[in-house]
């Protein structure tokens with residue numbers, strides 16, 4: 401029997417893990433046996449992330465190691481590295497490489513595949529156990545780290561901290577709950593950000609999963625005992641643009657179809673889209689059955705937002721968050737900012753921190769800007785020194801932490817200290 405070993409490299413997000421789950425099923429249905437160790441495999445399928453240089457380096461090192469240690473096995477490289485940096489991949493690997501957006505090419509690559517991977521109907525709705533971050537957020541350990549770094553006797557600190565932790569736990573994002581992953585689409589539509597390399601991997605247009613298919617998957621989850629959904633896509637806010645529909649319509653349909661389900665989280669909704677259907681979105685929020693969503697700020701400076709190509713303003717971001725919180729006061733709002741975008745001044749960065757504090761978001765992450773050479777932003781004048789980016793990340797964590805805004809993250813990043821380390825090395 402043909403044997404395959406499937407592995408994802410560090411950094412892979414839940415969408416790519418869902419892709420690898422789909423590949424696992426693809427191989428099984430085509431008669432392959434999945435093995436737990438690379439040494440037992442005739443084929444090694446390495447699923448890669450190349451979001452920043454660090455994860456790209458890790459993927460490259462893993463490809464080199466697999467070739468060195470298992471020369472008799474065939475290697476197949478899938479995921480984002482083939483799309484984001486094919487020339488670098490080709491320096492060490494001449495074999496089959498399939499980019500994220502082209503994943504169904506696997507049907508042709510394995511010519512005898514009787515079962516074909518489908519673009520729209522391929523999701524398994526569950527992640528590999530070790531990749532399911534949701535149940536680790538927030539752990540007592542991570543809150544302990546947060547308290548150790550930010551402890552204060554100020555009433556505002558405790559008021560916000562207790563509210564934020566309570567809301568996260570209430571949203572089902574902590575403890576050991578299991579989530580049913582509902583992927584609603586692929587790819588990213590305009591506006592394309594000047595700092596983004598991901599589109600090279602995920603594709604420059606949105607493919608939305610039809611409502612009927614989404615509902616089928618939700619019903620399957622309920623039948624299997626899952627009532628908490630994690631809604632994800634490469635750009636969830638853009639769902640429906642290829643079908644003349646909008647995200648709130650889908651969310652309403654899901655909640656109406658299955659009264660027992662709640663949506664524990666929706667991955668990053670681009671403010672550009674959310675602002676356009678804010679009233680409809682808030683109407684769904686008022687049901688109290690959307691517990692949490694991620695909305696990336698990226699910058700609180702309108703000048704920097706324009707350079708990033710984001711097409712919204714800081715005031716629009718504030719308006720969105722205020723309206724959402726009014727609609728459902730226990731809502732968990734997770735956000736993030738890029739630190740040290742080209743020409744960003746310290747005052748620009750203070751604007752980002754100021755927006756988080758004024759908006760009263762629940763949880764923030766600060767990402768040091770990575771000047772990827774293949775991006776517009778990576779080639780801009782006015783790049784910021786790495787040390788200065790680290791200094792700003794620490795400043796941002798301090799200023800948000802002292803008013804009880806959490807900075808918890810997933811798995812190894814759950815420790816706020818990791819964010820500080822990342823600030824130095826993730827560039």
Ligand code: SF4
Pocket residue numbers: 411412413414415416448449450451479480598601602
């Ligand atoms: S979509 Fe981005 S985060 Fe996800 S695996 Fe690809 S490069 Fe990494």
Ligand code: SF4
Pocket residue numbers: 588589591592593596597598599634635670
């Ligand atoms: S919204 Fe921006 S960062 Fe996100 S995938 Fe699209 S272009 Fe990339």
